[in-house]
Amino acid sequence: MTGGPPVDAADAVDVVVIGAGLAGLTAATELAATGRQVQVVEALDRVGGRTASHHRYGQALDAGGSYLGVRHLRVRELAARFGLALTPTAAPGANLYDLGAGLLRSDAGRPAFNALAVGDALDRLDDLAATVPPADPATAEHAAEWDQLTVAAWAHRELRHPDARLLVDLLVRQMLAADPADVSLLHLLFYLASGGGVHYLTAFAGGAQQDRFVGGAHQLAERMAAALTRPVRHGAEVTDLYAVPSAGRPGARPGHGPVRVVGPGLSVLGTHVVVAVPPGPANRIRLHLPSVHRPAQPARTRGATVKLHLIYERPFWREAGLSGWVTARTGPLRYVVDDSAGRDGLGVLVGFVTGPDASRYAAGSGAARRVALLDRLAGWFGPTARQPLAVLERDWQAESTVEGCYAAVPEPGWWTAAGPPWPTTAADGPVRWAGTERCAQFYGHLEGAVRSGQETARRIIAADPVRAPAAQ
Incomplete structure (x- = not known):
């Protein structure tokens, strides 16, 4: 099927990238470096996808993805290229365990686990x-x-x-x-x-949570976007992809005609299209391209997360020899870590409410959530925990362009029925799919998103080595 609203010649480019998260912006950055005309379109009024920040008391606090591991080399290379600094996440002191048999410290005589x-x-x-x-x-x-x-x-x-x-x-x-x-x-x-x-993924020092960005992970997306020749088009939700006849276009290959990218108030033409949004939103884009088949994507895409930040005048828990890190048997809040390093003396605790706990937590009233949250923290850290300067929440379940966090979790039976969700051949048509769920390495991590974006750009360059701007 062909069609869609008309497109102005100024809106015909070599590559249209749908989604301004790390995968999409990495692909755009690599493709633009070859001289290709790249237009990134983004439904939100910001870039960054699953990286975002709260800004309070002069601090940028990662409301989404934040951690970098020692093996996350591609993200580290991008951070260095765009002038971003990293800081270690490790915090001094004893960890707490609330596993149903009384509160235990990691430096106590009795271990929390066998x-x-x-x-x-x-x-x-x-x-x-x-x-x-x-x-x-x-x-x-x-x-x-x-x-x-x-x-x-x-x-x-x-x-x-x-x-x-x-x-x-x-x-x-x-x-x-x-x-x-x-x-x-x-x-x-x-x-x-x-x-x-498992040992690497659960470790902070020396592991997958070794470092975080000074000033917030969202900066990487912002700096990549700012370096593009064509500004990201915000508020540009994509609803449909249409085939455009390629007859008469110099160098056109059968089945590889331009693609019209369409949404409310949006119509842009690309020789190639990169769909770099999570599986749920990607499933909602209608394909009117006979030669393009949607790749494997989970029917149920949600991991569910509410990420919390509590800001205090100082990291008071350290006065009791505590690290600020807690693991609890029961929800809704089961995990707390210290995020005070480099915060100009402020104390910052980060909490994670996940899975069904996140759904139940989000369903309660804001006032009730706050009372229950501070009660729980006071049980761990004492009455001072009831006096934060601020309590900040980010409910990723409510983000329609994400549908949860940290990454898609397929239902049992999906892998053997559907096969891998990343490309397995080099020539896969004018539409390609990117994102952390499209990477066999570091799935669900910032590193996976960056690697996917780089691999998608590489495939486009290999399939179409001579820059050929789209023609109407």
């Missing part, structure tokens, strides 16, 4: 993950069984010690922002294999 049981469980997960090829998890020897088996069911069957089962439950809620009863074992193992293993 070390032998949880060590064995983590090693078993890493050993199983090592058998799953990240490029195509469905080819693992036991993929069919593991894709139908939820993590909760596997833990109940295979892990005898209650501490081991509890730790796996907490890990899934923390890493995937989902209930272990809703996640297939295959998806968890893929995620571990993709990201570097």
